[in-house]
Amino acid sequence: MSIDIGGMRIKYKDKDDTFLEKHLVSKEPFGQFKAWFEEACTRKEILEPNAMCLATSSKDGYPSARFVLLKGFGKEGFKFFTNYGSRKAKEMEINPNVAATFYWEILNRSVRIEGSVEKLSEEESTSYFHSRPVPSQIAACASYQSTPIESRDILCEREKELEAKYMIPGLEVPKPAYWGGYIIRPRAVEFWQGQRDRLHDRIKFRKPKEGEEPDEKILHRGEDGWVFERLSP
Ligand SMILES: Cc1cc2nc3c(=O)[nH]c(=O)nc-3n(C[C@H](O)[C@H](O)[C@H](O)COP(=O)(O)O)c2cc1C
Structure with a gap:
């Protein structure tokens, strides 16, 4: 059975408020990203403005994509955290070139980033790990991300064991060696306004x-050191 959804479409804008070169708040991408990101953060309809779809590629050139949360950005790049044993991490180990895309529907805006990743320092990863809620720290320890698992029960068992071990006043959940952050150093950043x-x-x-x-x-x-150009839609 094939479902025809060819008629599904929305109108982006009624009035013609174009995004022109003169509307750029910065002549480099980080300042422009900051302005759009901050605007996205003010919109309560956008629950996770920092969610971005991250695309990586296997050594045979097969791409894969998933969402991750942006956890920091600046002129040096865009940061996120994950499991270094995960599928994405294995792919980035072989091919550090990635792409990431944000979509802020209510604003009819998207940002596309292309660049290459580097691991964050152990200190930065550890510091961010411990800033997370303790149940999330436990979950990161309990999950060997991307590996097949027999049942959810096994995961919950591991979680219980780790809770019994570490949820004790004065004790810290140690960051697993296989968990940490990356920074995307961009080569290109595109701003799309529907x-x-x-x-x-x-x-x-x-x-x-x-x-x-x-x-x-x-x-x-x-x-x-950046240049910018307008692309056809
Ligand atoms: C909105 C959203 C945010 C997510 N954020 C993260 C994240 O920051 N880090 C992470 O490892 N996985 C995150 N995930 C889960 C990933 O999408 C994915 O399931 C996981 O990282 C395993 O991907 P992989 O097997 O391709 O490595 C998020 C999922 C969603 C839907």
Whole structure:
């Protein structure tokens, strides 16, 4: 049986409030991301504005994607945490090139990041691990992420054992060696603003190719070594 959902569509905008180059609040991607992210955080309809879909790729070139939560960003990059034994981590070990996408539906906005990952320091991962609620720390210890498991009961058993061991005043749950963070150092960041009749706005920041010089018409000089250009929707 095939279900036809070809008629499912929404109108993005009634009025034509375009996202033009003059509306950029920053000529480098982090300042622009900060502005859009902060706006997304003010909208109660967006429950997890920091949720991003992270795509990695196996050594044979088969991509896989899943959501993770952004836990920090700045000029140095975008940070998230996970299990270093997980499928994504194994893929990033072999191929550090990743892509991540945010979608803030109520704002008709999306941000696309492309770059390569590096592991965060053990100190930073440990410090973030202990800032999480204790049940989440226990869950991270109980789960060998991405490995097949016979039943949920086994997971709950492990959780109980760890609770008995560590949920004692004065004791800290030790961060497992297989858990930690990554930073995506971006090569490109695109800002997508949905517009009326699918004539969307796309402004992409990227690092220039070797010898590539900005020109007046298409490729604009940004700040901090970035250039930006408008892409067709
Ligand atoms: C909204 C959302 C946020 C998530 N955040 C994280 C996260 O920050 N870190 C993480 O390891 N998994 C997170 N997950 C679970 C992942 O999507 C995924 O199931 C898990 O990381 C295993 O992926 P993998 O087998 O491809 O490595 C999140 C899932 C959702 C839906």
